[in-house]
Amino acid sequence: xxxxxxxxxxxxxxxxxxxxxxxxxxxxxxxxxxxxxxxxxxxxxxxxxxxxxxxxxxxxxxxxxxxxxxxxxxxxxxxxxxxxxxxxxxxxxxxxxxxxxxxxxxxxxxxxxxxxxxxxxxxxxxxxxxxxxxxxxxxxxxxxxxxxxxxxxxxxxxxxxxxxxxxxxxxxxxxxxxxxxxxxxxxxxxxxxxxxxxxxxxxxxxxxxxxxxxxxxxxxxxxxxxxxxxxxxxxxxxxxxxxxxxxxxxxxxxxxxxxxxxxxxxxxxxxxxxxxxxxxxxxxxxxxxxxxxxxxxxxxxxxxxxxxxxxxxxxxxxxxxxxx
Amino acid sequence: xxxxxxxxxxxxxxxxxxxxxxxxxxxxxxxxxxxxxxxxxxxxxxxxxxxxxxxxxxxxxxxxxxxxxxxxxxxxxxxxxxxxxxxxxxxxxxxxxxxxxxxxxxxxxxxxxxxxxxxxxxxxxxxxxxxxxxxxxxxxxxxxxxxxxxxxxxxxxxxxxxxxxxxxxxxxxxxxxxxxxxxxxxxxxxxxxxxxxxxxxxxxxxxxxxxxxxxxxxxxxxxxxxxxxxxxxxxxxxxxxxxxxxxxxxxxxxxxxxxxxxxxxxxxxxxxxxxxxxxxxxxxxxxxxxxxxxxxxxxxxxxxxxxxxxxxxxxxxxxxxxxxxxxxxxxxxxxxxxxxxxxxxxxxxxxx
Numbered sequence: 151x152x153x154x155x156x157x158x159x160x161x162x163x164x165x166x167x168x169x170x171x172x173x174x175x176x177x178x179x180x181x182x183x184x185x186x187x188x189x190x191x192x193x194x195x196x197x198x199x200x201x202x203x204x205x206x207x208x209x210x211x212x213x214x215x216x217x218x219x220x221x222x223x224x225x226x227x228x229x230x231x232x233x234x235x236x237x238x239x240x241x242x243x244x245x246x247x248x249x250x251x252x253x254x255x256x257x258x259x260x261x262x263x264x265x266x267x268x269x270x271x272x273x274x275x276x277x278x279x280x281x282x283x284x285x286x287x288x289x290x291x292x293x294x295x296x297x298x299x300x301x302x303x304x305x306x307x308x309x310x311x312x313x314x315x316x317x318x319x320x321x322x323x324x325x326x327x328x329x330x331x332x333x334x335x336x337x338x339x340x341x342x343x344x345x346x347x348x349x350x351x352x353x354x355x356x357x358x359x360x361x362x363x364x365x366x367x368x369x370x371x372x373x374x375x376x377x378x379x380x381x382x383x384x385x386x387x388x389x390x391x392x393x394x395x396x397x398x399x400x401x402x403x404x405x406x407x408x409x410x411x412x413x414x415x416x417x418x419x420x421x422x423x424x425x426x427x428x429x430x431x432x433x434x435x436x437x438x439x440x441x442x443x444x445x446x447x448x449x450x451x452x453x454x455x456x457x458x459x460x461x462x463x464x465x466x467x468x469x470x471x472x473x474x
Numbered sequence: 475x476x477x478x479x480x481x482x483x484x485x486x487x488x489x490x491x492x493x494x495x496x497x498x499x500x501x502x503x504x505x506x507x508x509x510x511x512x513x514x515x516x517x518x519x520x521x522x523x524x525x526x527x528x529x530x531x532x533x534x535x536x537x538x539x540x541x542x543x544x545x546x547x548x549x550x551x552x553x554x555x556x557x558x559x560x561x562x563x564x565x566x567x568x569x570x571x572x573x574x575x576x577x578x579x580x581x582x583x584x585x586x587x588x589x590x591x592x593x594x595x596x597x598x599x600x601x602x603x604x605x606x607x608x609x610x611x612x613x614x615x616x617x618x619x620x621x622x623x624x625x626x627x628x629x630x631x632x633x634x635x636x637x638x639x640x641x642x643x644x645x646x647x648x649x650x651x652x653x654x655x656x657x658x659x660x661x662x663x664x665x666x667x668x669x670x671x672x673x674x675x676x677x678x679x680x681x682x683x684x685x686x687x688x689x690x691x692x693x694x695x696x697x698x699x700x701x702x703x704x705x706x707x708x709x710x711x712x713x714x715x716x717x718x719x720x721x722x723x724x725x726x727x728x729x730x731x732x733x734x735x736x737x738x739x740x741x742x743x744x745x746x747x748x749x750x751x752x753x754x755x756x757x758x759x760x761x762x763x764x765x766x767x768x769x770x771x772x773x774x775x776x777x778x779x780x781x782x783x784x785x786x787x788x789x790x791x792x793x794x795x796x797x798x799x800x801x802x803x804x805x806x807x808x809x810x811x812x813x814x815x816x817x818x819x820x821x822x823x824x825x826x
Binding site: 190215217218219220223224227228229231232235236237247248249250252253273274318319347 | 530532533538541543544547551554653654655657658659660673741744745746747749792793796797799801802803
């Protein structure tokens with residue numbers, strides 16, 4: 151009996167040793183870049199990670215660590231705290247939600263760590279620089295695309311729209327919603343008949359869309375705030391045999407066989423909006439922050455989007471599909 | 475003794491299982507409890523030693539794991555689940571389970587955030603904060619009391635009752651907030667003051683320690699604590715000796731709801747928002763901490779100190795894996811293996 155617990159503890163040690171790698175530090179200066187990602191499970195974020203790994207990988211003297219918070223705010227706060235303990239040369243954060251991550255990022259600033267806030271905003275400017283994409287503009291352009299489509303379909307701007315939204319605590323979500331509503335407000339006969347929340351997840355969107363389909367005998371447009379949710383909505387409509395009744399509009403426009411651009415080429419999505427990964431700008435600015443001590447980055451960098459429809463999908467696909 | 479007649483279980487009675495006159499108390503029993511706690515502590519010491527060994531070093535050679543900032547980080551990070559686990563110990567000691575703790579936490583964050591941002595009673599800042607916290611705690615305790623009442627009066631299994639509450643209360647939280655998060659800002663207004671004060675490391679860690687101390691005292695030094703063990707160890711015997719089983723059960727679930735609500739108040743302050751989707755799967759983390767600490771899911775055996783140790787073991791484990799930038803998915807698999815190993819060790823008690 152007394153030997154067994156000892157053997158178990160020994161195996162515990164072995165398991166932990168196996169899991170933890172002890173990195174060897176050479177004589178050269180190694181930069182440590184820490185990237186706190188909010189949710190690897192979203193394709194957009196997986197693409198960000200892949201691009202970040204590829205771009206940072208070009209520098210031999212940069213070690214990159216990516217943590218996955220799995221859409222849990224508390225986990226992300228704890229992961230950033232632990233990164234701070236390791237004193238990285240650069241911290242990049244893609245915040246899961248605005249309010250919860252604000253305080254911990256000020257901790258990083260206070261610890262003299264340069265912080266890049268990636269793509270999603272927080273409540274206070276607790277970062278060295280914020281690289282964002284103009285989501286309100288995306289919302290407006292999506293709204294305009296939908297208005298134009300409905301005007302063509304009915305001869306005048308009227309129609310029923312189902313909106314499928316992401317995590318409500320995210321600035322991008324709020325902006326994509328507000329931008330579209332800015333446009334719809336001018337047309338009283340264009341109505342949002344169902345406002346569903348699917349947290350950016352395809353499976354949830356399929357469930358919400360099924361409910362919307364049962365509740366509404368006629369739907370003209372589905373405006374989903376990211377491509378996976380648009381695809382989920384399409385699948386739900388397809389299951390009920392109603393996919394030809396409506397068009398599907400998404401946001402993200404990723405390349406590759408699983409991305410939104412291919413779906414536009416296949417006729418599943420009527421349009422999508424390329425949502426810049428923001429990573430290339432982050433690596434460009436971040437690299438300068440690491441190597442040029444006098445470099446002061448802008449407080450905010452705003453990147454713009456491109457609309458993808460059947461007219462330009464093939465071109466865009468070639469341009470935006472990286473070999474990962 | 476009546477226990478000999480009705481006791482058909484192979485396990486020996488735990489300490490204070492039935493109110494026995496002191497002249498009959500078995501001497502061996504305190505030793506067993508020390509051994510239980512010793513095993514959990516030994517595991518904790520083991521994990522700490524491993525963590526120190528595997529910790530990366532800072533530029534000046536110091537051990538990052540042992541930095542005061544990192545150690546207090548760990549304590550802060552485990553506090554929310556730890557507070558839930560402390561009360562969960564009581565529930566599990568009665569051979570019950572409470573799956574609704576995560577949903578009660580979500581309800582509590584939503585209620586406290588709503589009370590702070592939408593009510594303006596003429597009470598002054600401290601009064602408003604106290605009122606908001608009080609209402610959240612009352613909501614949690616209320617749900618807990620419902621759990622307890624259904625378990626004890628309708629005699630439905632705790633797993634099923636709290637599973638239903640878990641779903642229903644989550645729905646309630648989402649309905650109250652219209653499925654939106656309620657932001658608590660960073661300015662000077664009352665909600666911001668609440669967040670600034672309650673999210674301080676000292677307050678969060680202090681809450682865990684105070685709750686652990688209080689519950690340890692109640693379990694070890696009060697009659698109620700002995701009743702809790704008795705109900706879990708052998709409910710039939712406890713009923714025959716006339717213990718107020720119904721009331722005990724209602725109380726343990728009420729306390730579980732109350733502490734889940736307290737955890738929710740802290741969560742709302744730390745995250746600066748009321749979030750009806752918070753706390754998903756927290757019940758599993760709490761149960762894991764309780765079980766690693768040596769409490770048996772069959773009831774009757776366990777301790778609050780064990781739960782605290784179990785909570786710390788999980789926190790340190792997570793911390794050392796993160797300090798070494800282990801992939802999150804590998805982290806989950808490693809945790810699963812460690813939990814199984816720890817529970818296997820804990821469950822091997824020396825037989826009579």
